[in-house]
Amino acid sequence: MFQKNNSPQQPVLLFLHVHKTGGTTLRSIINKQYPAEECLFLYDQEHDMSNGKYPPNKLEGIRCIYGHFHFGIHRFIPQPSTYITMLRDPVERVVSLYYHVTQNRMDPIHEQVKNMSMLEFASANNREFNNSDLQTYLISGVYPPDLERAKKNMQKHFSVVGITEMFDESLKLMQKKLGWHDISYTKINQTANRLPLQSIEKKVIDQIVSRNTLDIQLYRYAQQLLKKQLQP
Template identity: 35%
Template structure:
């Protein structure tokens, strides 16, 4: 179904995208994969006819010139994603320009609010457009249901066995339960669109799982057991 289309991974920061990228990479020959590090760059002119997969922090709609293409992405609970993103920048990247801010301040900095919505719309804070765009994606998964997401993308893409390890796990990240109510409120206000988008996406994802046929449900449970 998607054999002759370029796969574009809309990798939203801190949504288990690095883990999924590693899996996607193994499904192509190295010369067929193009990786993007900065979503602000227009890299279409650098992509050749051999490219079958574009990985990295891509925004939706950046690759109109590539011809037939499909999009895949992962979405995460917005509060957890912002917390993870902040501590990743502060302790893993050691970025003092961001680390000098508190978590609540970080959540409100220009460019960071509603990041999931903006990646899905091509950098516009438009919830309706984000939902409409997601409906056209070949696949979107939920970070908190990563194993189930892998199963569904495997079925969607017709891939065989999948093996993975978690990447970019930050041991210094604080758990949501330890964050003050005031800070959580700041994050919620700054990411109101993302919260609504995530709620829609999670409900849609859960419905997909419920609607699996009995054989696929058994296959999913068996596969989950094999990963333990």
Template identity: 40%
Template sequence: MKKIIIFIHIPKTAGTSMRKIIEKQYNVMQRRYYYNGYQDAFNRLKGTPQQKLNTVKWVQGHFQFGLHEAISNPVEYIAMLRHPVDRVISYYYFLRENPRHPLHQKAKSLHLKDFIMSEENIIQDGINNLQTTLISGEGTPSFEKAKKNIDEHFMMVGLTERFNESLFLMRKKLKWYVPYSSRHNVTRSRPKMSQVSEDVKKIIEQKNEFDFQLYEYGKAIFQKHLEELDPAAQQELRKMTGRTKL
């Protein structure tokens, strides 16, 4: 049976950009998108006949780790991680820009500080250690569990802040022949992280202790993957990024 890549699309970590790239790489029979939560994705995958499942190469959506248990095909995971403070800021301004999102009116009615301090679970679910929660796969954030899942089940983790380099690694690992692409669904109206008050950033940091641990761990793994590239690939990457060091 053919291996399937499962991409955990953590909100506001360049997952929409990845979807645009995937649509250039894989045809409609080779890709599956599930954006109605984990249980829906699990049930739909489990209900897919094996013959059809064998044509699938990429599964993507807003769900937590664990979908491999729904299928018998070999699986490897990929996810993009993002600096936790930057992700939460981007998430808030994304909600304010998107009238169809259930939290749009709430985000529009509250300042950033009031929004992140809200006690409503539906708001905190998108703020409080979300990256660790999804990669833990248990509905609650556990850095140790997320770390174990990455070590045992992930082909790689990319970094939103180093999107082109992340895409470069995926191209090499998956033997893609797709053009490089700019990021999509970027929240244009949001302030830079440096423009947000220190007290707001401190609150976000306090709510994302595990996500900071995960992000630092992901950065170390990402750097290791770059250093493991062969010399020709490293040279190609330096030329592409303009960096003298990886």
């Protein structure tokens, strides 16, 4: 296991970045905690470590790994490790995701979604859209998503499961648990020109809720865990 500046040994940090949860802002904070050469950036098609691209010798000296991977990546890392993530109110997350994808021409699914209504996007049965129980899937690490497994993984393998709606409180807990220093930040990758939930048709909200029942339960569970950790 690594050491830095004679500091106590710390597990490799695995930041499981869920789409549209404030993760890009959190990643900018993480980047201030570790030198760039000690971080591994796993996004797009690079998140699968089971293909042998990252043998143990390539992971020596790595102190932080982040990306849109699902739970289970720790099995391919020779050093001890710990996860962190941020979860967001599932309805807010899907609404934000819709606006992000339709506005961002560089997004991989932009061409498929750009002419869809929000209801069509919310109703689409397409895993690429990340519009249905994504948070439970990523935290449980299995498909179909397994709520109880996700809860157990959070309890056993995550130092902090933050909540987007409690971003500052989550960040301070991460600082305390992980020994971070500077946690100042500017919000990054905010979705522009989106309607607030109260302005969105009820049938759209209802559709999002119906397709994210596991995420809603997991989000409420994560809220309880976070509030308990924040107690003095």
